[in-house]
Amino acid sequence: MLVGCPGSGSPILPLPSPPHSINLLSIRNTNHHHRLPSSNGLFNRRTLPCSLTHFGRPFRSFAASPTAMDGKERGEKEAAAAMKLLFVEMGVGYDQHGQDVTAAAMRACRDAISSNSIPAFRRGSIPGVNSDQMKLQIKLGVPRSTQHLLDIERVKSVFPYGQIINFEVVDGGMICSSGVCLEAMGDKNDDCYVVNAAVYVGY
Numbered sequence: 746m747l748v749g750c751p752g753s754g755s756p757i758l759p760l761p762s763p764p765h766s767i768n769l770l771s772i773r774n775t776n777h778h779h780r781l782p783s784s785n786g787l788f789n790r791r792t793l794p795c796s797l798t799h800f801g802r803p804f805r806s807f808a809a810s811p812t813a814m815d816g817k818e819r820g821e822k823e824a825a826a827a828m829k830l831l832f833v834e835m836g837v838g839y840d841q842h843g844q845d846v847t848a849a850a851m852r853a854c855r856d857a858i859s860s861n862s863i864p865a866f867r868r869g870s871i872p873g874v875n876s877d878q879m880k881l882q883i884k885l886g887v888p889r890s891t892q893h894l895l896d897i898e899r900v901k902s903v904f905p906y907g908q909i910i911n912f913e914v915v916d917g918g919m920i921c922s923s924g925v926c927l928e929a930m931g932d933k934n935d936d937c938y939v940v941n942a943a944v945y946v947g948y
Contacts, residue, residue: 828880828910828947831865834858840938841923842930846891847899849918853885853942854903863946871948878948879907886917886941907946917941 836856840849866876881904887895892914901909923937 828882828945830945830947832946834861834944834946836942836944838940838942842927842932844931844933844936844938846887846894846938846940847896849938849940850885850887850895850900850942851903853940854883854900854944857942857944858904866948874948876906880947881907881909882911882913882945882947883909884913884915884943884945887914888918888920888938888940889916890920891938892916904944 834857836853836858838849838852838854838856840846840852863879865871866874866879869875883900883904885895885900895914897912897914901912918941919939921937921939922935924935926932926935
C-alpha cells in the first residue's frame, strides 16, 4: 500500500516493518568473520556497576554548601568584609643563628612596615578615621615543621598601633643552611629560618 505525505501529492514507498526479534545465532552462522558478541556478555550485570566510580572509588558531589565552610574561614571572610583595605605591606625575615622562628617572623613584620609611613590616619585625610580606627590583618608564611614554635603574641608586639583583627599562619618560608653552626650564638645546627609576611592595612 502506498502512503501519501500530508500536503503533498507524492506517494512515499512504505518501509519494511522491523522484525520483532533478531536471532544473533543465525547472524553469526551466516558471517563467521564478523561475529557479534553474545547479548549475555554485553549486558552482564557484573560488568556494569550501578554507581559511577573513579579508580574504584565512588564519585562524590563537590558542590559547596553553607555548612561546609568552617568557623575559621567564615571569620576571615567576615573580618575582610568589615575592613576597607588601603594597602598591603610585604616583608621577609631571617633567623640565621639560634633557630628561633619567632625572631624570623618579627623581622619579617618589621621589614613589611619599617619602610612605610601612614600620615593619612593622623592628619584626618580620611574623614572620621584616625589611628584608633586602623585595622590590620597579618598573614605569615612559616615552615610547617616550626609553626608550633611560633609565639604569636611576640609577633603582634611589633605593630605600634592598629587593631589586629586577623592573624593567619600558612605553610611558607624556608629552612636553609646558614653554612655554619655557632654554639656561642645558640645554634643547635646550621639551620636558617626564613619567614614571609603580608600586612593588610585598612580601617
